[in-house]
């Protein structure tokens with residue numbers, strides 16, 4: 001390994017949400033933060049160099065994305081997700097969530113149905129309900145430790161929907177959708193005239209040498225997909241607020257582009273643009289090592305939960321650095337589970353209810369941190385269980 005992911009970084013006092021908001025969110029700040037989805041690792045050297053170069057330039061006026069930006073994005077989505085796009089498909093956004101919220105506002109009218117697959121990332125729910133659209137849910141079904149789509153229910157919900165927000169891979173349940181599952185979802189959406197917003201922000205974080213496929217890379221689904229891509233998770237760049245949206249259909253692209261322009265969201269920031277180019281062009285080796293390290297964390301947690309914390313069940317994530325942990329064996333209400341974690345084990349996880357009612361009894365654990373923190377977290381958890 002050329003990169004040292006074991007090194008502990010002191011993030012406190014840097015204005016970092018994961019650490020500095022602990023007191024505000026959990027009521028105390030002596031917790032190991034294993035919640036909000038960013039990583040406790042410094043960025044790839046190639047990204048740091050690009051940012052240093054940009055900083056040394058010293059002028060941060062209005063931006064224009066040059067050819068190198070488009071080349072980097074197009075090569076990446078082809079190489080990583082099999083998506084053969086062209087430059088004219090690309091729109092820029094300050095994040096994936098702003099793009100999804102805009103897409104909901106542009107492609108649906110108040111009251112119309114937007115489908116999600118719960119439990120799922122909370123802002124998906126809010127993007128729908130905050131804009132007066134009707135939230136439709138097709139809950140994922142847990143079968144033998146793996147979440148699956150109930151296609152009958154999915155199709156039933158699609159009949160009332162205008163839009164489907166796909167989380168691919170899925171946060172929090174960690175599913176890497178198979179080609180077959182993507183094809184089935186894509187065909188059903190086509191059949192029922194439902195546009196797909198595909199959030200692929202976790203698509204670089206896939207284990208066991210597998211790769212995520214973009215739904216827009218299959219059949220003719222690109223015509224019916226708005227695809228959101230970002231280096232924010234895999235290269236730890238969330239604070240640089242940069243994402244891209246790929247839209248093949250020209251009419252839909254124009255509508256979304258007009259909305260992005262209306263709110264003046266196209267500019268991007270100088271650092272975000274250069275970091276994205278460096279991530280997608282020069283940081284492959286770092287990403288591979290990161291994945292190997294995260295895989296080690298994943299294995300550590302799976303083994304430890306199975307052997308030392310049999311009251312809990314961890315579902316093996318096929319993608320993402322998020323573990324979805326089943327606490328239902330404790331037979332405690334959600335508030336009591338959270339209280340145990342925060343006030344006894346001194347750990348900050350994300351309560352499952354954040355992701356929808358189906359998340360009751362679950363907690364999400366972010367394992368993108370030096371392994372020593374996970375050792376400490378497990379020790380605290382075991383001690384808390386012994387005490388109660």
Ligand SMILES: Cc1ncc(COP(=O)(O)O)c(C=O)c1O
Nearest residue numbers: 037095096097098121171199201
């Ligand atoms: C599925 C998913 N989409 C979007 C986001 C946020 O993306 P952005 O910060 O680019 O808005 C996250 C962050 O955790 C996420 O998990």
